[in-house]
Amino acid sequence: xxxxxxSPRHEVTEMGQEVTLRCKxxxxxxxxxxxxxxxxxxxxxxxxxxxxxxxxxxxxxxxxFSAKMPNASFSTLKIQPSEPRDxxxxxxxxxxxxxxxxFGPGTRLTVT
Amino acid sequence: RKExxxxxxxxNVPEGATVAxxxxxxxxxxxxxxxxxxxxxxxxxxxxxxxxSGNEDGRFxxxxxxxxxxxxxxxxxxxxxxxxxxxxxxxxPGKFYFGSxxxxxxxx
Numbered sequence: 288x289x290x291x292x293x294s295p296r297h298e299v300t301e302m303g304q305e306v307t308l309r310c311k312x313x314x315x316x317x318x319x320x321x322x323x324x325x326x327x328x329x330x331x332x333x334x335x336x337x338x339x340x341x342x343x344x345x346x347x348x349x350x351x352f353s354a355k356m357p358n359a360s361f362s363t364l365k366i367q368p369s370e371p372r373d374x375x376x377x378x379x380x381x382x383x384x385x386x387x388x389x390f391g392p393g394t395r396l397t398v399t
Numbered sequence: 400r401k402e403x404x405x406x407x408x409x410x411n412v413p414e415g416a417t418v419a420x421x422x423x424x425x426x427x428x429x430x431x432x433x434x435x436x437x438x439x440x441x442x443x444x445x446x447x448x449x450x451x452s453g454n455e456d457g458r459f460x461x462x463x464x465x466x467x468x469x470x471x472x473x474x475x476x477x478x479x480x481x482x483x484x485x486x487x488x489x490x491x492p493g494k495f496y497f498g499s500x501x502x503x504x505x506x507x
Contacts, residue, residue, distance in 0.1 A: 320495070329497070329499045329500065330443070330486070330497045330499075330500075332495060332497070335495070342493065343493065343494075378442055378443075385490065385493075385495070386431055386448075386490070387433060387445050387448060388433075388445070388488070388495070389445065390442035390443050390444065391442060392441075392442055393442050
C-alpha cells in the first residue's frame with residue numbers, strides 16, 4: 288500500500304512567487320493534515336480536513352496561505368506571495384478517524 | 400501553558416543502556432496518545448500507540464498515567480540506530496497536539 292505522497296520534494300523559489308504543494312493521502316483515510324516544521328518553531332499544525340472539509344485552519348499563519356481538498360485523494364497548500372520566512376519543511380499526513388497519523392516525506396521549501 | 404511538554408534533551412546514553420522519556424499533557428479530556436520517531440531530515444514515523452493498560456513492542460514500552468497526566472516511553476538495550484528525536488502526540492476531540500520532541504543520542 289502506497290504511503291502519503293507529496294510533491295515536489297524540493298522547491299526553491301524567489302520571494303513574491305506563488306508556491307503550490309501537493310499531497311495524496313493514503314486511500315481510505317478520512318483525515319488530512321498539513322504541517323510546517325522549522326528548527327525554531329518545531330512541528331506546527333497548519334490546517335486539517337475531515338472528509339474533504341476544512342475543520343480547523345487556526346494554524347494557518349496568514350492570508351497568504353490557503354489549502355484545498357477538492358476530493359478524497361488530493362490536497363494542495365498554496366502560498367502567495369511567498370516570503371523568505373516561509374522557508375521550512377511542509378509535511379502532509381493522513382489518518383483514519385483521526386487516530387494514528389502517517390506522514391509523507393515532506394516538501395523542503397526555500398524562498399530566496 | 401503548552402498542551403504537551405517534553406524535555407528537549409539531548410539524552411546521551413551508551414549502547415545497551417535503558418532510557419526513558421516522559422511527556423506531560425495539560426488537558427484531562429485527552430483521549431488518545433502516540434509516540435513518533437523522527438530521524439534527521441525525515442518525516443515523523445509512528446512508533447507506537449499508547450494504551451491505558453500500557454503496551455510493549457520489543458525493546459519499547461509505552462505507558463499512560465492519567466492521574467498525573469503523562470505518558471512515558473522506555474527503551475531497553477538501546478542501539479545506535481535508536482538515535483533520533485522522539486515526539487509524543489496527544490489527541491482531544493478535534494484537536495491534535497505534537498510535543499516538541501526529545502533528542503536521543505546513543506553512543507558506542
